Amino acid sequence: MxxxxxxxxxxxxxxxxxxxxxxxxxxxxxxxxxxxxxxxxxxxxxxxxxxxxxxxxxxxVTDKLLFFMVGRNVIYNVNWEDPRVERAVLKLNEDDNVITIASAGCNSLDYIIDGARVTACDLNDCQIALCEIKVACAKILTYDEFFSIFASNDCDFLREIYPKRLRPMLTAPSASFWDEKIDTIDSFMYFxxxxxxxxxxxxxxxxxxxxxxxxxxxxxxxxxxxxxxxxxxxxxxxxxxxxxxxxxxxxxxxxxxxxxxxxxxxxxxxxxxxxxxxxxxxxxxxxxxxxxxxxxxxxGYFDKHCCPNYLKEENFARMQANLKKGNLTLYTGTIEGFLKENMALKAAKKPYDTFTVASLLDHMDWMPHEWINSEISILMKNMDPATGRVFWRSFANDVHSPILQHLNPVEIDQYPEVEGAHAGQYAYHSCDRVGMYFSSWIANISECGNTIEPRSISWSDDSTTFDTSFLTTLKTGFKIVSFPIKQAIGLVETQKETANGHGKNIEAFYQDQASVYDSFRENFLHARCPMLTCLPTKTSGDMVWIDVGGGTARNLEFIPVDVLKARFKKIIVVDISPSLLDVAKARVAKHGLSDIVECVCCDFTDERSVKKHLPAAGSVDIVTFSYSLSMIPNKKCALENAERLLKSNGEGCLGVADFFERSGREHLLQYPIQLLRFIESKAHKYYFRCDGVHLLTDEVFENGLTSTMSKQFEEKFRGSVPLLPILRPYQGFAFFAKE
Structure with missing residues (x-):
């Protein structure tokens, strides 16, 4: 057949x-x-x-194994990002200055062919050693000699020329690496x-x-x-x-x-x-x-018909000439580390680089949001504001971090159809040959409209600001766990669950733990930091932010004081507990923010209080609920008020970080695991309800928000609870935009 x-x-x-x-x-x-x-x-x-x-x-242990290999061996012997995709979009030339990840050097050498200046960074000095020996060979060898080593794996010839011709051209760390590897390498393809x-x-x-x-x-x-x-x-x-x-x-x-x-x-x-x-x-x-x-x-080898651009004969002379000009800089360290050094040169009024292109390959896929923000915030300061472009690719189908969404990126079609082609036929010359990336993105700095600002952990330089010792955690945990018992035996008066009664219950719960409130929750509220890290900030500098259930104003500390002053004209911390707001007022005054931060004690579900104490409808840029929505009985009303306050036309942003009942992916699990997760979610729901916390579900947002609010991003994960390591409820954060 x-x-x-x-x-x-x-x-x-x-x-x-x-x-x-x-x-x-x-x-x-x-x-x-x-x-x-x-x-x-x-x-x-x-x-x-x-x-x-x-x-x-x-x-x-896979991640531990991976990072154990960093600095001990080459991980990538070939760049696994097709440079043809970004070259078609970026159209590099002699005017471009590119910062990128070194990896195996393939893409960096590809950019060099087009005449661009390239700074290639890599935390793994073994990767830099691989790039250095490629550069050394490209500078002094003929094309046939270069091809024989890196395409045909003629490692005997490499060993012959290494001691006298190549080694003097390497930096000390790279020379040390090749001194060890040169006698054992027999193939660059399987290296x-x-x-x-x-x-x-x-x-x-x-x-x-x-x-x-x-x-x-x-x-x-x-x-x-x-x-x-x-x-x-x-x-x-x-x-x-x-x-x-x-x-x-x-x-x-x-x-x-x-x-x-x-x-x-x-x-x-x-x-x-x-x-x-x-x-x-x-x-x-x-x-x-x-x-x-x-x-x-x-x-096990490349041939001349099917190989990277830097191994093609027609490109070799240009690559060699541009390398001899010094168009490639190799840096051992992170992109962020290099950019900080570059900014220090600028501050010292010494020669520094301004980049037109940041080709970030796929490395942001594995970075937490805090790391992405740290890198992108300093990258923006080093980019040309008129011509700067940021390019990256991802294993995700969409933009996988709100920070990258703030750049207003455009997706690149990796598989364009051929004009006139029949169904099932594709342009073999115009697509990503790797096939493992499900999206690629480019953002123009001049069209961004947002700023990516640094984030902080605390306004204080003292890392011991929050006492997270076991004894403090135990004492506070006991107060939390014992509160329902005190209510049951009459030691604490319980109010009816009306708006006013809820406020009194919350105050009774927090009044004797307000001073240690933040310390206990530092290792508990895992979605708070990424949500606040990902808050959008606009270049206008006149933003209004309402933090609902903001309590002690600890949430504000995740944004540096100078950024708050530069980007916000008004911040309102709303809470129903006077004891927590007393802590907030002292914190705000201590750091000189009383002129822009207001602490308001009111019930956010009370329409009269909202109208009396908060800004006019449609005038607020950001409303956040950081682990507060799950403690508000009337969630629908709270979400409706937030939506009414926000600006429209995509300018208003609602951010929620909280505990969730489910992950939303249970249907992908095998049946026995689904059943266990169902039982577990019921146990979590009962446990948290004892403290007045009602785990959120997707239905909460479907019922509380209208069709004008669109979900921009959502991430859920499991997080530990102090003193109860077996208890790992789902936590997460989500952003909604008002259209």
Missing amino acids: CERNVNRSARIKGKNVSMKQKFNRLDCTNRFEDALGWCMSPVMWFFLSIISPFLFVMKQ GASGGLAYVAFRIFFPMIGLGWIRNACAERMPPNEFQGIIDVNKVYIKTAAWLIKKVLEPFAIAFAGVPLRQIQLGNKRHNTWLTVFENIIYRTDFCGDNYFYNGYIL
Whole structure:
């Protein structure tokens, strides 16, 4: 059957079928049945059940293993970001100054070909050592010599020229690295952690599951339609590979691929992520003729027809000339570290860099929001305000952080259709060949409209401002846990749950713990910091912010005092507890913010109080609920008042950080796990209700907000509770914009 299909395809195209017979000697029906039987075999399921504990442990330590390798070995032997995507958008030239991640140096050298000046940073000095030896070779060797080393793996020639010609050109750390590695390296294609993983995946794993024929297809440069035809007939093998990657290789091998767990988790909402990746690679690229990323790993070498730009003969002279001009700067450290040094040069009135392009590859995928804000806030100060562009790609389908949303980025079409092409045909020359990135973005600094400002942890320089000692935590925890008991036995008078009664109950709850309120909650309210880190700030400098349930004004401390003064004309801390607001007033006065910060004691669900004490409807830029909405009985009214106060036309922002009843992804879990999560959520709901906290659900926002409020971002995660490590309720934060 399969052979007849191949013959028919060959007759149509006038091709000789003998080459295809090498790749498909087995009967397709038998191969299908064999693969299907293997996949469903009890032996395989038994094997997976045996190794499951090991895979679980590996998943817990994968990030620790990855960062353990930093500084000890090369992780990326090839850049796994296709430079063709950003080059088509950025259109680099001699006027551009680029800051980027060094990785294996492939993309940096690609930018150099276009004449741009490039600063490439990498925290792993082993990656810098790899880049340095490429640069040294490019400066002094002929094209054929350069190609023989980095494409054909002629490591004997590298060893021959290293001591006298290359080593003197390296920095001391890089020379030390190569002194150790030069005698053992035998292939740049399988060098480092990702190179070793690639060897196992493509040279051992693929043949084991019936995909070994792909190596011959790549060697013979099989045309795309013929390659895809064979894949269509044998698609069970691709599905098998995708399934095994998800179940086995993902928890075990992502550290060796240099992929942090947080980045993989960006794809949790997708179904069959790895099958989609395979389909992107097979059907949207010329896999055998142009996709050097996979060709190199499958074959073990690059050839002159299928290789990165910096290895192509027509580009070598330009690259060599621009490197000799000094167009490439390599920096061991983070992008943020380099930019801080650059700003110090500017402050000292010494020569410094202003960048037109920041090509950030995919490294922000694994960074927490606080790190993204820290990097982007200083990057903005180093970018050319007129021509600056920021480019990044992501494993997520959308912009994965509100901070990046504030840049107003535009998504790049990685798979543009060809004009006049029929359905199913693609432009092999115009798409991302890696296939693992589900979105790419570019933001123009001049069109941003927002500022990305630094954030802080505390206004005080004293890191011991909040006493989080075990004794203090124990005492405060006891007060919280014992409060419902005191109510039950009559030691604390309980008011009816009216608006006024709720206020008295809240005051009774907080009045004897107000002084240590912040200390206890520092290690408890895990979504507060990212929510406040991601608050938008506008360039106008006249913003109005209402913090509902702001209590002690601790929330304000996550934004530096000078930023608050520069960006806000009015901040109102609203709370129903006078004791907490007394702490807030003292804190605000101590740091000189009394002129812009007002503390208001009122019930946010009381319409008369809202109208009396708060600004006019439609005049507020930001309203936040930081772990307060779950304690407000009338949540619908609170959300309605917040919506009414906010500006429209996308200018008003509602931010909520709180405890949630569910994650929203339970339907993706297996049934036994779903049942356990259901029971757990009921237990959490009961436990928190004892302290007057009612866990939020999505229905709260659906019922309390109108269609004019659109959700811009949401993130949920599990967070620990002091003194009760077994209790890990869902927490999270969300932003809504008023259209």
